[in-house]
Amino acid sequence: MTGTELTFSEFMAARWAPLYRTAYLLTGDQHEAEELLQSALAKTCVKWSSIRAKGAADAYVRRSMVHQLASRWRRPVRELATDELPDRGHSGGLDVRADHLALWEEIRRLPPRMRATLVLRYVEDLTEEATARELGVSIGSVKSQTHHALKRLRAALPDLELTS
Amino acid sequence: MTPIDLRDTLTSVSDAVPVPAVDALAVERRVSHARQKRTATLVVACAAATVVLVVGGLAVHPGGDRSPAATPSGPGQVGAAIPLEAEGTLVLVERDGTVRRTGVRVQEVIGHGVNGVVALDPAQHLLVASVTTDGALGTVHDLSEAPVRYAAVSSDGRALAWVDQQWTLHLRGEMHGDWSYDEAVQQGFSGQLWATDGASWVAGENGTAVLYQPQAGTEPIRLPTKEPAIAANLAGGTVAVLTATTVVFFDLDGRRLSTPVDEAIGALAPDGRTYVAAPDVRLLDTRTGEILGSPALPGRSADAIMWADPHTLVVETVQRETSQLGDRTLWTCPEGRSCMVVLSDVSAALSG
Numbered sequence: 001m002t003g004t005e006l007t008f009s010e011f012m013a014a015r016w017a018p019l020y021r022t023a024y025l026l027t028g029d030q031h032e033a034e035e036l037l038q039s040a041l042a043k044t045c046v047k048w049s050s051i052r053a054k055g056a057a058d059a060y061v062r063r064s065m066v067h068q069l070a071s072r073w074r075r076p077v078r079e080l081a082t083d084e085l086p087d088r089g090h091s092g093g094l095d096v097r098a099d100h101l102a103l104w105e106e107i108r109r110l111p112p113r114m115r116a117t118l119v120l121r122y123v124e125d126l127t128e129e130a131t132a133r134e135l136g137v138s139i140g141s142v143k144s145q146t147h148h149a150l151k152r153l154r155a156a157l158p159d160l161e162l163t164s
Numbered sequence: 165m166t167p168i169d170l171r172d173t174l175t176s177v178s179d180a181v182p183v184p185a186v187d188a189l190a191v192e193r194r195v196s197h198a199r200q201k202r203t204a205t206l207v208v209a210c211a212a213a214t215v216v217l218v219v220g221g222l223a224v225h226p227g228g229d230r231s232p233a234a235t236p237s238g239p240g241q242v243g244a245a246i247p248l249e250a251e252g253t254l255v256l257v258e259r260d261g262t263v264r265r266t267g268v269r270v271q272e273v274i275g276h277g278v279n280g281v282v283a284l285d286p287a288q289h290l291l292v293a294s295v296t297t298d299g300a301l302g303t304v305h306d307l308s309e310a311p312v313r314y315a316a317v318s319s320d321g322r323a324l325a326w327v328d329q330q331w332t333l334h335l336r337g338e339m340h341g342d343w344s345y346d347e348a349v350q351q352g353f354s355g356q357l358w359a360t361d362g363a364s365w366v367a368g369e370n371g372t373a374v375l376y377q378p379q380a381g382t383e384p385i386r387l388p389t390k391e392p393a394i395a396a397n398l399a400g401g402t403v404a405v406l407t408a409t410t411v412v413f414f415d416l417d418g419r420r421l422s423t424p425v426d427e428a429i430g431a432l433a434p435d436g437r438t439y440v441a442a443p444d445v446r447l448l449d450t451r452t453g454e455i456l457g458s459p460a461l462p463g464r465s466a467d468a469i470m471w472a473d474p475h476t477l478v479v480e481t482v483q484r485e486t487s488q489l490g491d492r493t494l495w496t497c498p499e500g501r502s503c504m505v506v507l508s509d510v511s512a513a514l515s516g
Contacts, residue, residue, distance in 0.1 A: 012188075012191065021179070024177075024178065025177065038190050038191050045195045048408070049443055094177060096177055100172070107173070107174070122170045122174055123174045123178065153170075154165050
């Protein structure tokens with residue numbers, strides 16, 4: 001390792017916040033997000049010396065998080081969406097607009113794979129092909145998950161009109 | 165509702181969520197666990213290897229299924245089974261690429277010794293799965309009969325140790341085809357159990373490796389490293405202490421044997437004289453830190469690495485240009501030199 005090369009500690013310190021935000025969107029739960037990110041960072045640390053392009057380490061952590069979630073949602077019981085969300089107090093503890101909060105609460109109710117598809121497509125700005133690769137599914141599955149996610153959200157919030 | 169609405173909502177939520185401070189200690193603990201898990205995954209002890217070698221000459225075993233992606237190394241070169249955890253079950257991969265799915269649910273493979281494969285089941289019980297002379301799964305029994313905190317198998321496969329929920333360390337030696345002989349029982353264990361050689365053990369205590377040798381009647385020896393220690397190997401009178409970026413070698417008197425070597429991931433050979441370091445699979449002399457050699461694996465990085473027996477490495481690689489998940493290949497490298505493919509596209513071969 002050269003003296004100018006980014007160390008894992010430096011990487012973790014610099015990228016913790018944005019990666020935590022991604023983890024939160026993927027899990028919909030603050031505690032789970034922290035656990036998921038810690039676990040993904042640990043795996044990244046172990047493989048740090050083999051990650052040649054340190055600039056791509058963000059993508060490595062994100063992929064690790066998605067893979068961990070994927071291994072959970074392969075178990076059918078975890079795939080089920082729930083109407084009972086963890087009680088996180090008024091406004092879910094988030095200082096966001098009411099319409100955004102309403103939509104986020106519905107997004108949180110989506111099955112994890114569906115939610116992950118939305119996060120990768122619309123927050124991480126991945127193409128359908130890249131999203132499919134990250135999730136380990138076909139492009140058709142990404143299209144289908146996106147379609148059904150939008151359908152469910154529209155059905156849940158028929159009157160929602162987001163203000164600009 | 166449009167994709168733009170979704171993007172705006174997710175972005176505003178992402179921006180609004182309070183971000184906790186980094187819990188470096190928690191990450192460090194997970195690093196230690198992940199490192200132990202990765203190195204343990206490929207463990208095959210020499211004594212058990214001999215058992216399977218007897219029947220390893222069969223090209224295809226009855227009941228086994230060959231992965232279409234695997235490149236067999238040939239009947240004359242097959243050897244010990246490599247125990248792996250795949251999708252929550254124990255899989256035995258023979259050196260000719262034959263994959264045996266045992267159906268035994270495991271959370272983590274700890275190692276492989278004279279009495280079979282040692283693994284943790286989903287309830288954290290210590291299982292011993294014996295392998296029959298035709299290479300198939302034999303009996304499976306619950307050795308700990310209760311959840312354990314940590315477990316380790318000696319590199320010669322003749323001893324294993326675990327720490328139970330009451331923080332008692334159990335060090336067992338081989339007897340009558342079972343690990344039934346109590347070498348030591350120590351209550352009030354603290355820290356993490358990292359390694360044992362059957363007589364001694366290394367524990368991680370607050371970022372420092374500590375060597376315990378009760379049979380020698382010596383006080384515990386702290387093995388200092390510049391960075392926090394996160395794992396250790398113990399074999400052949402050598403302790404290899406791993407930090408996030410280096411490995412440091414000590415003898416059993418606590419004397420440092422060489423200067424710290426970069427790139428810590430790797431494995432100590434059963435004789436304690438050689439350490440093989442990833443990602444370039446460099447063989448190092450533990451006494452001097454000098455590079456002894458490196459088998460050619462062009463374009464690939466070692467992701468996990470173990471000694472199958474005193475003369476054979478087992479290496480799992482990824483493509484160097486991606487260094488990411490996928491494109492995994494399992495190799496054996498006799499004498500640490502030329503490597504042969506056991507399984508290509510490991511994930512696909514072991515899935516389903």
